[in-house]
Amino acid sequence: MHISELDTPALVIDLDVMERNLERVSNYARDHKLRLRPHTKTHKIPALGRRQIELGAAGLTVAKVGEAEVMLAADPPDLLVAYPVLGGQKLARLMKIAKRTRVSVALDSLTAARQLSEAAAASGVEIGVLAEMDVGLGRVGVDPGPQLVDLSKAIEKLPNLRLAGIAFYPGHIKQMDDAGIAALEKLSRVIEETLEQLSAAGINVDIVSGGSTPALWHSHCVRGLTEIRPGTYIFNDRNTVASGACRPEDCAASIITTVVSNARPGLMMVDGGSKTFSSDRLGPTGEATFGYVLEAPGATYVRQNEEHGYIDLRHSERSFEVGERVRIIPNHICVAMNLHETVFGVRGEEVKEMWRVEGRGKLQ
Amino acid sequence: MHISELDTPALVIDLDVMERNLERVSNYARDHKLRLRPHTKTHKIPALGRRQIELGAAGLTVAKVGEAEVMLAADPPDLLVAYPVLGGQKLARLMKIAKRTRVSVALDSLTAARQLSEAAAASGVEIGVLAEMDVGLGRVGVDPGPQLVDLSKAIEKLPNLRLAGIAFYPGHIKQMDDAGIAALEKLSRVIEETLEQLSAAGINVDIVSGGSTPALWHSHCVRGLTEIRPGTYIFNDRNTVASGACRPEDCAASIITTVVSNARPGLMMVDGGSKTFSSDRLGPTGEATFGYVLEAPGATYVRQNEEHGYIDLRHSERSFEVGERVRIIPNHICVAMNLHETVFGVRGEEVKEMWRVEGRGKLQ
Numbered sequence: 001m002h003i004s005e006l007d008t009p010a011l012v013i014d015l016d017v018m019e020r021n022l023e024r025v026s027n028y029a030r031d032h033k034l035r036l037r038p039h040t041k042t043h044k045i046p047a048l049g050r051r052q053i054e055l056g057a058a059g060l061t062v063a064k065v066g067e068a069e070v071m072l073a074a075d076p077p078d079l080l081v082a083y084p085v086l087g088g089q090k091l092a093r094l095m096k097i098a099k100r101t102r103v104s105v106a107l108d109s110l111t112a113a114r115q116l117s118e119a120a121a122a123s124g125v126e127i128g129v130l131a132e133m134d135v136g137l138g139r140v141g142v143d144p145g146p147q148l149v150d151l152s153k154a155i156e157k158l159p160n161l162r163l164a165g166i167a168f169y170p171g172h173i174k175q176m177d178d179a180g181i182a183a184l185e186k187l188s189r190v191i192e193e194t195l196e197q198l199s200a201a202g203i204n205v206d207i208v209s210g211g212s213t214p215a216l217w218h219s220h221c222v223r224g225l226t227e228i229r230p231g232t233y234i235f236n237d238r239n240t241v242a243s244g245a246c247r248p249e250d251c252a253a254s255i256i257t258t259v260v261s262n263a264r265p266g267l268m269m270v271d272g273g274s275k276t277f278s279s280d281r282l283g284p285t286g287e288a289t290f291g292y293v294l295e296a297p298g299a300t301y302v303r304q305n306e307e308h309g310y311i312d313l314r315h316s317e318r319s320f321e322v323g324e325r326v327r328i329i330p331n332h333i334c335v336a337m338n339l340h341e342t343v344f345g346v347r348g349e350e351v352k353e354m355w356r357v358e359g360r361g362k363l364q
Numbered sequence: 365m366h367i368s369e370l371d372t373p374a375l376v377i378d379l380d381v382m383e384r385n386l387e388r389v390s391n392y393a394r395d396h397k398l399r400l401r402p403h404t405k406t407h408k409i410p411a412l413g414r415r416q417i418e419l420g421a422a423g424l425t426v427a428k429v430g431e432a433e434v435m436l437a438a439d440p441p442d443l444l445v446a447y448p449v450l451g452g453q454k455l456a457r458l459m460k461i462a463k464r465t466r467v468s469v470a471l472d473s474l475t476a477a478r479q480l481s482e483a484a485a486a487s488g489v490e491i492g493v494l495a496e497m498d499v500g501l502g503r504v505g506v507d508p509g510p511q512l513v514d515l516s517k518a519i520e521k522l523p524n525l526r527l528a529g530i531a532f533y534p535g536h537i538k539q540m541d542d543a544g545i546a547a548l549e550k551l552s553r554v555i556e557e558t559l560e561q562l563s564a565a566g567i568n569v570d571i572v573s574g575g576s577t578p579a580l581w582h583s584h585c586v587r588g589l590t591e592i593r594p595g596t597y598i599f600n601d602r603n604t605v606a607s608g609a610c611r612p613e614d615c616a617a618s619i620i621t622t623v624v625s626n627a628r629p630g631l632m633m634v635d636g637g638s639k640t641f642s643s644d645r646l647g648p649t650g651e652a653t654f655g656y657v658l659e660a661p662g663a664t665y666v667r668q669n670e671e672h673g674y675i676d677l678r679h680s681e682r683s684f685e686v687g688e689r690v691r692i693i694p695n696h697i698c699v700a701m702n703l704h705e706t707v708f709g710v711r712g713e714e715v716k717e718m719w720r721v722e723g724r725g726k727l728q
Binding site: 109111140142262263275276281305310335363 | 371372373427428447450451453454472473475476479496498502503505506535622625626627635638639642643645670671672674685687698699703705724728
């Protein structure tokens with residue numbers, strides 16, 4: 001099928017670019033002896049999780065039990081739920097998953113650890129646990145130091161849990177400028193001190209799991225780090241470009257839209273708004289623009305309603321007629337994927353793949 | 365089922381509040397002899413569309429052909445697609461719908477009108493058209509005056525189209541303060557002049573369709589207006605409260621979340637972020653807060669990631685343990701509904717209804 005036969009809005013993935021992205025990170029991890037456990041929340045498609053494993057990923061990461069259930073179809077040797085699993089219903093589902101593959105959970109509270117231990121004991125399975133520490137984002141994770149040592153000790157003592165390592169997410173590092181490099185150096189020292197403190201307490205961990213997209217290519221500079229869990233790298237997006245972690249031509253995913261109105265001077269409306277792109281602003285700056293128009297980089301996607309994308313044409317290279325199509329790179333591809341039931345893999349102008357976004361909307 | 369048995373995050377609808385909201389607007393429209401054609405993009409559930417018709421709605425409004433297909437299950441006497449329908453695939457689907465119920469489309473371009481006419485002629489159906497004018501939002505719609513008269517004349521001449529009226533969306537009126545009242549008076553004059561100009565051109569239209577949520581209860585003050593298309597009123601949300609169009613106790617929809625971490629001082633994380641609430645900011649002000657915590661109004665939902673809601677507890681009435689639940693009213697219920705596969709109707713603590721959000725993610 002030719003790409004022009006797709007009705008709009010349609011999320012398309014340039015397969016050549018995607019494969020180059022996958023291979024580049026796979027090679028990077030192998031070259032630097034970093035374990036790669038990609039976060040599949042970006043694509044939410046088992047076929048792509050499978051591809052990541054074929055390219056050397058040691059396992060897959062998910063955010064929710066529902067995503068873990070979906071990713072079983074990728075036949076992963078290992079699944080990390082990088083989110084505390086709380087409550088009987090989710091834990092029962094997690095135990096079923098743990099009977100099919102090795103499961104780990106990242107958590108930061110005794111409550112979460114105890115609930116997990118009880119469920120695992122009742123089901124006769126062992127669950128790996130990564131003790132989560134905060135390294136500056138201020139989201140989840142106990143303090144490095146005594147808090148982390150105490151949490152780790154408690155996990156070690158709980159039945160049917162195996163302390164597999166420590167985890168963190170340096171989401172506070174937005175760009176690899178001088179401040180970013182300094183933040184990574186600080187992170188290295190925190191990890192070294194933490195490992196020493198754990199060791200002094202008689203705890204030796206195999207996995208030190210962290211990393212974020214902006215700092216992806218500097219992961220080998222983080223001393224003590226053994227595992228990375230990048231997600232966005234498979235497609236990249238406007239945020240990744242803005243963070244400096246990829247070039248514009250490394251963005252594999254874009255959304256084809258149709259111009260539905262140009263009645264207002266200097267503006268056009270396309271049939272993709274917040275229900276198609278999400279209302280996530282441009283990450284590093286918070287700028288209220290919502291995509292990059294490939295056909296006219298001078299045009300600016302300045303505003304959204306659910307079904308309307310407002311494209312400011314005052315600095316556009318060209319004008320557009322009602323019915324024409326434009327392809328737009330979203331700010332944040334993970335949330336955009338979550339809004340699409342089906343996405344399309346293309347090579348040049350040919351549609352080669354049609355994937356259901358199986359992990360879409362798995363809130364629980 | 366008791367509400368505590370729902371796994372989180374779960375979007376719940378207080379049925380008593382919803383029914384009160386539905387009846388209030390139904391009564392208002394009847395009392396003021398305004399035709400009510402509710403926008404179903406808010407709920408996306410045929411059973412609720414059916415309820416709106418039972419309460420006197422003359423028809424239903426949708427934004428997309430896919431939503432129209434879903435809403436056929438509500439057996440509406442009339443469906444308005446308040447969005448230009450462009451391209452062969454969507455038009456073919458629309459013609460199938462037009463064989464099952466009366467269909468109208470709002471549009472603002474000759475291109476859209478011609479495509480619609482050709483499709484209707486080929487299928488032997490008649491489609492109603494509302495000529496769309498811009499009254500200040502600057503989104504879609506031609507200028508009132510000669511542009512609107514020309515568009516209306518052109519629609520009248522095209523085969524298989526019936527010029528049913530004019531449409532507009534005064535989305536620029538955010539609050540009914542003095543400026544809002546003045547804007548409504550200006551709108552009345554624009555409508556009066558437009559109807560005179562159309563009449564002078566020999567065109568008399570039955571439907572003058574407009575209105576927005578902030579101005580809902582002032583619709584009867586807009587001279588010439590014959591039809592309103594409110595959507596949000598069925599549930600209301602934080603935006604509606606902020607606009608002054610409802611009280612906090614009129615919000616029927618909230619999202620139950622679980623506290624998954626309180627490791628960071630003064631903060632807690634709940635298991636609903638942008639994938640559960642959407643990243644829409646508070647509408648009228650653009651304030652970057654994402655919901656109202658019912659259990660602790662002094663707590664502030666200050667930040668989001670896809671699966672993390674950051675609740676600032678520094679001014680909270682109380683603290684929360686990991687595993688506790690909190691119920692949060694979202695900023696914008698339409699986009700939140702679109703993120704949930706299933707939602708639950710409750711009376712008090714009892715779950716009485718489980719609805720699939722059938723119109724969810726209908727991008728095309």
